[in-house]
Amino acid sequence: MSKVCLNESCSNPVNGRKDRKFCSEYCKTDYHYRQRKKSGKEFFKKQIDDILRTNRKILHDYNQAGKTTVRKEELLKKGFNPRFITHYFKTQQGDTYLFCYDQGFKEVRDNNKDKFLLVLWQEYMSKQML
Structure with missing residues (x-):
């Protein structure tokens, strides 16, 4: 069973290394941006x-x-x-x-x-x- 991308807005399978969490660099960046936005730190800063x-x-x-x-x-x-x-x-x-x-x-x-x-x-x- 293949893993699914950790980014909430994506449902693509994750290929490659076992410890990989995202299907692409875009999804990785988008995920971390959304996490910072949720925390409010980026907006406050x-x-x-x-x-x-x-x-x-x-x-x-x-x-x-x-x-x-x-x-x-x-x-x-x-x-x-x-x-x-x-x-x-x-x-x-x-x-x-x-x-x-x-x-x-x-x-x-x-x-x-x-x-x-x-x-x-x-x-x-x-x-x-x-």
Whole structure:
């Protein structure tokens, strides 16, 4: 009796080695894709990555000079989500900057307005993290 392909969308027989589970490379790839899709990990990973890339692009667009201050509401209107970051940096003075890749931000209050201070990742920051 021959085995049947493990892929749910296929009913072809599996030929070849005894331990083979799929009738073709296509079925093997399709099976593993469907398994990841069922688990939700692939969707969740893509969704987070999209948010991080959007955050980085928005920060980059507003921070052409390397350091600037922008109203918080302005960034939020553009779709910036400050809850999604890739890493953080804590200064010797105790200030914490949150980063989306190379673009950093810190919430500040200036003239009774909520703002973000935007900065770029600097080489010295890597050395202080060691």
